[in-house]
Amino acid sequence: MKSSILFLTTAILAYVNTAQAYFYVPSFMNSLPFKGGMAYAQKNDSLYLFGGENATVRYTNDLYKLTQTATSYNWEIVPQINAPNGTLYSQSYVTADGQNLVLMGGMSNATYGRGLPLQIHTYNFASQTWTEFSGNNANVSSPPPAEFIYNREYFSATYDSKNQLTYILGGAVSAANQVFSDFHVLDANFKSTALVSPPYGRYGHSASILSDGKLVVIGGVTTNGSPALASLQSAWVYDPATKGWVEQNLSTTASRYPSTASDHTAVVTSDDKIIIFGGDSADGQRTRQYLNTIAVLDCKTWSWSIPSIGGIPPSRRSFAVGGLLDGGKHLTVAFGSSSNSYYNDINAFDLTASSWLQSFDESSSNGDGSVSKGLIAGVTVAAVVLLVIILFLLWKFQSYIRWLVVRIHNDIWKPRTGEPVWAETSRIVAQVFFLFIFAMFLYFVIRQAVDSPNVTQRIEYAAAEVDVPDVRFCYDGYPSQSATYGPPGVSCQTDNGYSCTEHIKQLNMSVFQPTFSDNLGAVNCFLFRAPDDFKMTSTSGKNNGSRLLFTMFGDQTTTYGRVHVSVFAKEMDPNAKIYGYDDGMSNYLSEADVLNWQTSERNDLQATNVYTIQPFTYSALSYDIVDHRYLQPVGWNYVGFLPVTNSTPEIESNFRSEAPNPTYTSGHIDLGVLAVFPENFATLVDREVKMYTLVNALGFVGGIFGLLIAAQAWLFGYRPRSPWGVVHRWSTGSRKQSLLQGLQQKFKTTDSGIPLVHPVHHRFSVNEFQNLGQETEAQRVSRVEERMQILELLFKAYYVDDEVFRSLDNAAAVGDQNKNHHQQQQQFGVATPGTQASANPFFASTEKLSPYQQKEDQNGFSHMFSERQSRGSISSDANSQVNLHSAQDVHLRDMR
Ligand SMILES: *[C@@H]1O[C@H](CO)[C@@H](O)[C@H](O)[C@H]1NC(C)=O
Ligand SMILES: *[C@@H]1O[C@H](CO)[C@@H](O)[C@H](O)[C@H]1NC(C)=O
Ligand SMILES: *[C@@H]1O[C@H](CO)[C@@H](O)[C@H](O)[C@H]1NC(C)=O
Ligand SMILES: *[C@@H]1O[C@H](CO)[C@@H](O)[C@H](O)[C@H]1NC(C)=O
Ligand SMILES: *[C@@H]1O[C@H](CO)[C@@H](O)[C@H](O)[C@H]1NC(C)=O
Ligand SMILES: *[C@@H]1O[C@H](CO)[C@@H](O)[C@H](O)[C@H]1NC(C)=O
Ligand SMILES: *[C@@H]1O[C@H](CO)[C@@H](O)[C@H](O)[C@H]1NC(C)=O
Ligand SMILES: *[C@@H]1O[C@H](CO)[C@@H](O)[C@H](O)[C@H]1NC(C)=O
Secondary structure, three states: OOHHHHOOOOOOOEEEOOOOOOOOOHHHHHOOOOOEOOEEEEEOOEEEEEOOEOOOOOOOOOEEEEEEOOOOEEEEEOOOEOOOOOEEOOEEEEOOOOOEEEEEOOEEOOOOOOOOEOOEEEEEOOOOEEEEOHHHHOOOOOOOOOOOOEOOEOOEEEEEOOOOEEEEEOOEEHHHOEEOOOEEEEOOOOOEEEOOOOOOOEEOOEEEEOOOOOEEEEOOEEOOOOOEEOOOOEEEEEEOOOOEEEEEEOEEOOOOOOOOOEOOEEEEOOOOEEEEEOOEOOOOOOOOOEOOOEEEEEOOOOEEEOOOOEOOOOOOOEOOEEEEOOOOOEEEEEOOEEOOEEEOOEEEEEOOOOEEEOOOOHHHHOOOHHHHHHHHHHHHHHHHHHHHHHHHHHHHOHHHHHHHHHHHHHHHOOOOOOOOHHHHHHHHHHHHHHHHHHHHHHHHHHHHHHOOOEEEEEEEEEOOEEEOOEEEEEEEOOOOOOOOOOOOEEEEEEOOOOEOHHHEEEOOOOOOOOOOOOOOOOEEEEEEOOOOOOEEEOOOOOOOOOOEEEEEEOOOOOOOOEEEEEEEOHHHOHHHHHOOOOOOOOOOOOHHHHHHHHHHHHOOOOOOOEEEEOOOEEEEEEEEEEEEEEEOOOHHHHOOOOOOEEEEEEEEEEEEEOOOOOOHHHHOOOOEEEEEEEOOOEEEEEEEEEOOOHHHHHHHHHHHHHHHHHHHHHHHOOOOOOOOOHHHHOOOHHHHHHHHHHHHHHOOOOOOOOOOOOOOOHHHOOOOOOOOOOOOHHHHHHHHHHHHHHHHHHHHHHHOOOHHHHHHHHHHHHHHOOOOHHHHHHHHOOOOOOOOHHHOHHHHHHHHOOHHHHHHHHOHHHHHHHHHHHOOOOOOOOHHHHHHHHHHHHHHHHHO
């Protein structure tokens, strides 16, 4: 017999609350107790829970009710009158009439180690009153009669509601190192009868009753020779009809049997299946291992099945409570303990989906085959319809599509005259290849920006004034009231003598009390919370000082007591929310943040900005309040320009405490002094930025694009870019019309042909666009002049910048001003424009034009003159040259 099995130490205890593996009910985080070893009984869709142990109290006597609702769970503390002493490892059930809860056995302060009869208490739901069974204090004769049942732990009490009988089997008394092998039945009045005992002692097992009244005993530790975990390859079965035990061999549908376990939780379904959860290896505490698995024993076929489990499994544990609270759809498992950890979670296992749930909504979204078949059919029909629509559209707009294809082809396939096909082909292949490289690069760069990690930059600005933090002092172990020293307390003053004690308030511990696992005794907390205009100033003068000096008072004789000091940024102080501070200061904490903080406090899991002060010491605490600008998870932040952030004030602190002064009490009535001061007189900003953003990426993309263009030009030569852009080239309808009209109006398109498109003379061309055969020399010259003029105008408008030409002209004009005017006039011969041209037979087709247009058409220069003449600025002096050019300049600017 391993005595260590039976002793659970309470030395250093921790609570466990795993991150949301459990069924999520937000308000439960702070209301469910951390408990193991509770007695539990099911009544309809509720579990009644009594007693059990937590980290500080070994025997508790609270009565709770856990009810499963359609969507969640309810938790209630059930009122009790005349409650029994706290018990641990008791068993309980609700009587068949649903009127009473019966509590049996278990360990308690009063029964510990005493050979008392089985302790029985009855709770009446109607009167909310406990009644003690009269036999609880019966004298025990030695040796006791066969029907006598010793009080015990780790036993099974199985209620047969049809016959209102209770079967008590096995168990142990840890204080006496005793394991029982007896088997009794109690009637409705708790009168016991001894039944035939099983072959040997057993504890930590479960005994479940089937619909036919048979009792099935699974798991636990048997004492056949040395104690060992009972094999799950067989079960003890008691048949009330034959009043005999059978060792039933069990098979398994899985490749293995479930893990053997003690102290597991067993629940029977209405179709005689036993579901077991959790348990432990019953080793000593140092080596004990825990389970969180589920196995199902089908008692019709006597075979095990081990379902494959989905969802997030609960923490491993023993002594959990369990039940099927909604008619067998979900297994509820809650509380329990493992080693020094106690759980306060509720876990729901969906039996049909074989999965742990975080909420009941999940289980309703089970996809099944028929739905997905319907989905496939729907998608197919939709695809066919879409295809038909696309084909119809293709047919309907075929001319447009053909035009589009031709345009795209023309845009891509542009061999230069005289260039062989292979040259153009390789150019296009290279272009596609470069495009591919560019697309890959673009993809890489964008992905890098999207997956970019965040980095934090610290920015400091010098500041004369800084905010003060909130400081919480929790007195741990100091009596709330002491005859000589009064209650604990804190006073505050700054280094220049300003008293800030008015900003310290005692916190109401019945609203929320932090937990300190050292359990030194009473906990009383005070909070220093100054208004916003109370600042620490670096300079001397008329201000409130540069550091805070807190003096702590309390019972000086309580030398083991400690003061736990926490610092918070004002806007991030959960105490302000919990204790209902109404000071108008903003608080950025959400309800969930506060609940999480409270859970950590209850678990004593705070490690940052918390310091423990020994009595009779001097301590120094420096702080920095940093404005942490976290990037918000919005798409815009990938761009990397004007990021969306939110400001979270965070506090950073450093602490040093000196050794306690052994003679402190002779000169002081306080417990010690804490100085709190800013580490830096500066405004600190921690700015979070993305390492790669799309704006950064733009630079890379531009570089690579330029490189690829350069490579393309180097390999396949430079091709002049068109002065027209995509907007011009791809415009359609009236917009295209207006573009072409504009060109036609401003640039002559007559029979002299378009330069670079039509050949200069028909002998260079196969297309005879005019009968040019009989033209005179003058006509030819005029035609070539006209072509020349169009060429100049087009070049000037679209291809070349004429600035240097104009400069040259200006320079020439200024240089010539001093010369003979007559000479110049003769040289240029521009005095009589238009007269010859009107006689030119080459322009036969211009007869229909207006006189103004006609002049323009005859000669580019004539137009300039007509414009100038109409403004009446013509003169016959040398200035006319300059005027002419400036007039032409205006005209061309208009055309652009
Ligand atoms: C343990 O239970 C007792 C009684 O219910 C309670 O007063 C105490 O606060 C609990 N301790 C912890 C640490 O939960
Ligand atoms: C509780 O325990 C004390 C001894 O610790 C005992 O005197 C008292 O009778 C017990 N009360 C009940 C209701 O069992
Ligand atoms: C369960 O609830 C039904 C009605 O809701 C009630 O008739 C029945 O007695 C209840 N059973 C128990 C055991 O309380
Ligand atoms: C029972 O509780 C009392 C105080 O309530 C304590 O002094 C005593 O040691 C406890 N007895 C046992 C056996 O735990
Ligand atoms: C138990 O025995 C004592 C004497 O040993 C006696 O006084 C007392 O009445 C007995 N109690 C019961 C319930 O029989
Ligand atoms: C159980 O199996 C063992 C062998 O593993 C066999 O000896 C025994 O007879 C079987 N018992 C029953 C009831 O079938
Ligand atoms: C502390 O809080 C409790 C419950 O919220 C309240 O009943 C009590 O009056 C409060 N005590 C003080 C001193 O405010
Ligand atoms: C000192 O602090 C108080 C708040 O406690 C504030 O009202 C006052 O303006 C401060 N004085 C100076 C000089 O800053």
